[in-house]
Amino acid sequence: MGYKTLCFGFSCILFAYSVYSPVPENIEEPWKVRFMDAVIKMTSLVATLFENIGLMKYEEVFFTVTALQFTEPVSDENITVVDTNFRDIPVRLYLPKRKSERQRPAIIFIHGGAFVLGSCSKCTFSVCVWHHSKSISFVSEMSAYDDLNRLTANKLDAVIVGIDYRLAPQYPFPAALEDCVFVTKFFLQDKVLAKYGVDPAHICITGDSSGGTLVAAVIQLLQNDPEFKDRIKAQALIYPGLQVLDTSLPSHREYEHGPVVSREMIIKLASLYVTEDKTLLQALLRNEHMPPGSKDLFKFVNWSDFLPEKYKKNHVYREPILGKLNASYPALMDNRMSPLIANDSQLQSLPLTYVVTCEHDLIRDDSLIYITRLRNVGVQVTHDHIEEGIHGALSFTGAPVFLHLGLKIREKYISWLKENL
Numbered sequence: 109m110g111y112k113t114l115c116f117g118f119s120c121i122l123f124a125y126s127v128y129s130p131v132p133e134n135i136e137e138p139w140k141v142r143f144m145d146a147v148i149k150m151t152s153l154v155a156t157l158f159e160n161i162g163l164m165k166y167e168e169v170f171f172t173v174t175a176l177q178f179t180e181p182v183s184d185e186n187i188t189v190v191d192t193n194f195r196d197i198p199v200r201l202y203l204p205k206r207k208s209e210r211q212r213p214a215i216i217f218i219h220g221g222a223f224v225l226g227s228c229s230k231c232t233f234s235v236c237v238w239h240h241s242k243s244i245s246f247v248s249e250m251s252a253y254d255d256l257n258r259l260t261a262n263k264l265d266a267v268i269v270g271i272d273y274r275l276a277p278q279y280p281f282p283a284a285l286e287d288c289v290f291v292t293k294f295f296l297q298d299k300v301l302a303k304y305g306v307d308p309a310h311i312c313i314t315g316d317s318s319g320g321t322l323v324a325a326v327i328q329l330l331q332n333d334p335e336f337k338d339r340i341k342a343q344a345l346i347y348p349g350l351q352v353l354d355t356s357l358p359s360h361r362e363y364e365h366g367p368v369v370s371r372e373m374i375i376k377l378a379s380l381y382v383t384e385d386k387t388l389l390q391a392l393l394r395n396e397h398m399p400p401g402s403k404d405l406f407k408f409v410n411w412s413d414f415l416p417e418k419y420k421k422n423h424v425y426r427e428p429i430l431g432k433l434n435a436s437y438p439a440l441m442d443n444r445m446s447p448l449i450a451n452d453s454q455l456q457s458l459p460l461t462y463v464v465t466c467e468h469d470l471i472r473d474d475s476l477i478y479i480t481r482l483r484n485v486g487v488q489v490t491h492d493h494i495e496e497g498i499h500g501a502l503s504f505t506g507a508p509v510f511l512h513l514g515l516k517i518r519e520k521y522i523s524w525l526k527e528n529l
């Protein structure tokens with residue numbers, strides 16, 4: 109079968125899939141969302157198939173398909189972009205060019221990608237079909253994070269540090285977190301801040317999705333460290349994942365099949381941050397993965413207690429099923445993996461917080477619970493809930509498939525930073 113026939117076949121299936129992909133009623137630009145939903149679901153399907161016949165691992169299909177392509181650090185008239193290392197961890201810096209009388213604010217940015225995908229310096233979502241050296245891009249080379257950070261640097265006249273932390277499964281928990289903590293502490297040194305003209309009183313740490321998980325964990329660790337306590341003014345969490353204890357929150361149930369991100373796909377990918385052992389994956393999918401001694405931790409993630417009534421709908425709280433999994437993974441009980449299980453006295457010390465949640469997002473409730481818990485202990489939280497929002501929208505801000513929704517989230521995030529940093 110020729111390459112063209114294959115592509116034609118693929119396109120037909122994609123088209124058919126797009127037509128039948130249901131999307132929530134209030135979603136903007138439903139055709140674009142359907143199309144992306146179809147591309148991602150097909151990728152997941154192909155990945156499952158390839159894994160079952162032993163051709164490629166599930167996540168490898170995603171690597172190939174998202175085909176990370178290095179985007180050169182391109183400076184423009186306003187911003188100098190440089191790739192460098194903080195010790196041995198790659199970072200991309202955005203440094204405003206215009207002369208400034210004052211020191212600048214700074215943002216440490218941690219990208220998403222379920223701990224296995226993504227980069228702040230590469231195209232993060234170029235979905236391609238490949239054949240030998242040729243590749244056809246469906247969602248062509250977008251460097252959404254590069255655009256985001258460049259724009260933020262420009263609008264805020266701020267220094268931005270994007271971290272290219274190590275990814276799973278090659279580097280499992282807590283490698284990603286260790287890299288982010290290291291870069292943050294490295295950047296916070298007086299001599300480094302001085303080198304980039306940064307005002308030490310105006311530093312924020314931000315991230316989306318699994319990047320938000322890492323942000324929440326980094327800031328908790330720093331607040332517990334006398335040397336770094338209160339050095340960061342604010343955290344911004346964009347649809348973050350915040351816990352792995354309960355994989356059956358109301359949002360998991362309602363958005364099990366997407367749009368765009370499905371429960372099975374996210375669990376398959378994110379579980380690699382803990383282990384490649386499939387028994388954990390299966391247990392996570394059944395929500396029977398937690399060890400016997402973990403009962404006490406569930407009080408921190410109990411949606412029946414913390415979710416606003418509006419989101420409980422008619423869902424029934426199910427007590428956790430513990431001790432079904434023989435192997436024990438300490439990461440499952442670690443608040444560096446699930447920042448939501450930090451106790452109230454740990455949460456109390458957290459700085460000014462900004463959270464974006466999307467209605468149609470299977471990990472929505474992690475954030476809603478975290479917001480309740482943070483507010484309960486007096487942490488100041490600004491919450492933007494996007495009624496027509498879907499998970500990952502911020503990554504769709506580049507041609508040709510950009511979502512108005514992605515631009516809207518980007519705008520909200522930047523204007524919050526402008527007012528609060």
Ligand SMILES: *[C@@H]1O[C@H](CO)[C@@H](O)[C@H](O)[C@H]1NC(C)=O
Binds near residue numbers: 184185186262
């Ligand atoms: C540089 O900044 C100016 C003023 O904010 C803006 O109008 C222009 O579009 C920026 N250039 C680029 C390449 O972003």
Ligand SMILES: *[C@@H]1O[C@H](CO)[C@@H](O)[C@H](O)[C@H]1NC(C)=O
Binds near residue numbers: 406407412413425427
């Ligand atoms: C969760 O909250 C509900 C309602 O407050 C309570 O009945 C249940 O025992 C709690 N479960 C856990 C594990 O904390």
Ligand SMILES: *[C@@H]1O[C@H](CO)[C@@H](O)[C@H](O)[C@H]1NC(C)=O
Binds near residue numbers: 432433434
């Ligand atoms: C767990 O371990 C017990 C005892 O070693 C064994 O009988 C049981 O089959 C194991 N369960 C699973 C799910 O592997």
Ligand SMILES: *[C@@H]1O[C@H](CO)[C@@H](O)[C@H](O)[C@H]1NC(C)=O
Binds near residue numbers: 451452453454
């Ligand atoms: C909260 O957690 C910290 C760190 O694990 C611990 O030292 C502290 O005793 C806990 N506080 C309460 C009230 O449980």
